Amino acid sequence: MANDIVSVDRLKQLTNQSIETLESLLKSPDISSQQKAEIAFKILEMVGVSPENLTSSAVSAPTNGFSPKPEIKTDPIPEPDYQSVIQKESLFLAGDHVFIENFLPLKDNREILNIAFSKSDQFVGSTTTTQAVNYRQSSILYATLFPEFYNLMRNKILKSLPEILPKLNHQPFDVSQVEMQLTAHNDGCFYKIHNDSGSEKTYTRTITYVYYFHQEPKQFSGGELRLYETELKNGSAISHGKYKTIEPRNNSIVFFDSRCKHEVMPVRCPSRRFEDGRFTLNGWLRRPEN
Numbered sequence: 001m002a003n004d005i006v007s008v009d010r011l012k013q014l015t016n017q018s019i020e021t022l023e024s025l026l027k028s029p030d031i032s033s034q035q036k037a038e039i040a041f042k043i044l045e046m047v048g049v050s051p052e053n054l055t056s057s058a059v060s061a062p063t064n065g066f067s068p069k070p071e072i073k074t075d076p077i078p079e080p081d082y083q084s085v086i087q088k089e090s091l092f093l094a095g096d097h098v099f100i101e102n103f104l105p106l107k108d109n110r111e112i113l114n115i116a117f118s119k120s121d122q123f124v125g126s127t128t129t130t131q132a133v134n135y136r137q138s139s140i141l142y143a144t145l146f147p148e149f150y151n152l153m154r155n156k157i158l159k160s161l162p163e164i165l166p167k168l169n170h171q172p173f174d175v176s177q178v179e180m181q182l183t184a185h186n187d188g189c190f191y192k193i194h195n196d197s198g199s200e201k202t203y204t205r206t207i208t209y210v211y212y213f214h215q216e217p218k219q220f221s222g223g224e225l226r227l228y229e230t231e232l233k234n235g236s237a238i239s240h241g242k243y244k245t246i247e248p249r250n251n252s253i254v255f256f257d258s259r260c261k262h263e264v265m266p267v268r269c270p271s272r273r274f275e276d277g278r279f280t281l282n283g284w285l286r287r288p289e290n
């Protein structure tokens with residue numbers, strides 16, 4: 001039917017009008033800063049900038065994870081490579097994941113908790129802008145500050161990979177880099193829905209892993225990971241309502257496709273003590289650039 005077809009010019013006009021409307025709301029004194037941040041996100045989305053990309057470039061790009069050769073990370077990724085990997089045909093990801101309990105020997109599980117506690121003053125906020133404050137709240141310890149444990153964890157993950165990939169229906173790939181960071185979520189912390197590989201800086205992230213650890217008995221509630229059914233199409237990742245829930249159990253690890261949308265539900269930690277929080281060693285297995 002003719003009225004199903006919206007011309008490109010009409011679409012552009014509508015987009016511009018919508019952006020103008022949102023822009024005027026941004027200046028309104030009647031709108032709270034939280035609402036303003038949400039409007040700002042909407043505008044960025046409309047012009048093709050994802051909040052996750054903002055978060056990662058604003059926060060974690062300079063020292064994101066640990067690599068024995070940090071210079072690799074600072075090389076600009078040429079545009080054509082990124083364009084060529086954009087998923088054009090629709091591809092459905094069902095939120096498949098591999099969850100392993102008792103992943104590390106108990107002594108290593110204790111050690112990483114002790115590392116987190118002893119370096120509590122070296123964590124940095126994962127949010128530096130107003131927008132990011134409303135999108136993600138947690139603090140991060142970069143893996144350059146725990147190189148030995150980084151190597152231990154990296155080797156353990158790489159050793160487990162041949163068993164994990166088939167369960168994810170994923171082809172084997174050369175791992176060019178294992179990014180890692182230690183993240184702390186305390187009372188009120190969260191990470192809204194996002195995926196980990198939607199930008200030129202992050203598109204080689206292939207598998208996301210999250211290793212959970214905390215004090216026993218557990219002193220927080222919430223903080224579940226939700227893995228959404230995700231449709232990849234024309235370079236965007238669309239989540240449908242359905243999700244799978246992963247409980248952040250001490251000494252467990254989850255692996256999933258980095259393109260899959262996910263979310264960390266708000267954490268409640270009544271004592272607000274750093275030591276009582278939800279901790280993760282989380283990161284990404286990257287493939288080479290082409």
Ligand SMILES: O=C(O)CCC(=O)C(=O)O
Binds near residue numbers: 191196224225264
């Ligand atoms: O903490 C989690 O469960 C997931 C963290 C996450 O999504 C990320 O760091 O990209």
Ligand SMILES: [Fe+2]
Binds near residue numbers: 194195196208262
């Ligand atoms: Fe993520």
